Amino acid sequence: MKTLRTTIAAALLACAALGAHAAPGPYxxxxxxxxxxAVAGAVADVDSKASPLDTPPLISTAVAISGADFASASGFAGGGLLxxxxxxxxxxxxxxxxxxxxxxxxxxxTGVGAVAFKIDLLEQNFTDAGQFSDASLFFKLTFEGTTYADVVLTGDDGPYVLNLTLPGAGTGMFSLLLASEANxxxxxxxxxxxxEFMAAVPEPGQLSLLLAGLGLVGVVIRSRRRIGAPSAA
Incomplete structure (x- = not known):
């Protein structure tokens, strides 16, 4: 369970760092x-958290042990970090x-209705004797019922960059889903x-930000690397 504790510690470090670097957006x-x-043999464990029932940041953990078989999963969602x-x-x-x-x-x-996105998946995988681990990031952006982006990133992909000008004022939503699996x-x-976030694009002349500062800042990456790469339990 060493890696499980490492992930939670990294998430808390990230949350603390984010508070000093990210400005709230007008969502x-x-x-x-x-x-x-987590499933090990015939033993299974599930932990689900969701807002507004649960207050962000959300931390979910699941552990299953059956004889020599072990499985654990952990996740963190909230405050601009997954x-x-x-x-x-x-x-x-x-x-x-x-x-x-x-x-x-x-x-x-970058201007009224002009939005810039840059997203990157930072993935660390370890496998032994041909076993399997993988992670993917799903990103979708819609505005007034039109989908402007619907992409899936893996660790082999570079940063995803999107620059677009939305047609006038209105309401849009973007969602991020990060999935990780090991077998x-x-x-x-x-x-x-x-x-998932919903925000309104302002009418011309309004200077409020649509989306600002969501993400994992560089100091979090450095903190995670100092903690060390994951290793098998």
């Missing part, structure tokens, strides 16, 4: 969710898999951390 509404699932980690191992076969993912993003309004023989773990 009309926002929602967060984090679901952790973290997802999944770990599975089987001591009897000396195999393990760990997948950890963060996202880094900057979102800003080792009879151990399987997965985590899904999600954030």
């Amino acid at each position: 009309t509404s926002s929602s967060f969710a984090s679901d952790a699932v 973290v997802a980690q999944a770990e599975a191992s089987s001591a009897s076969e000396a195999v393990s898999a760990v997948g950890t993912a963060f996202f880094e993003g900057m979102f800003s309004m 080792a023989l009879r151990g399987d773990a997965s985590n899904f951390a999600q954030a």
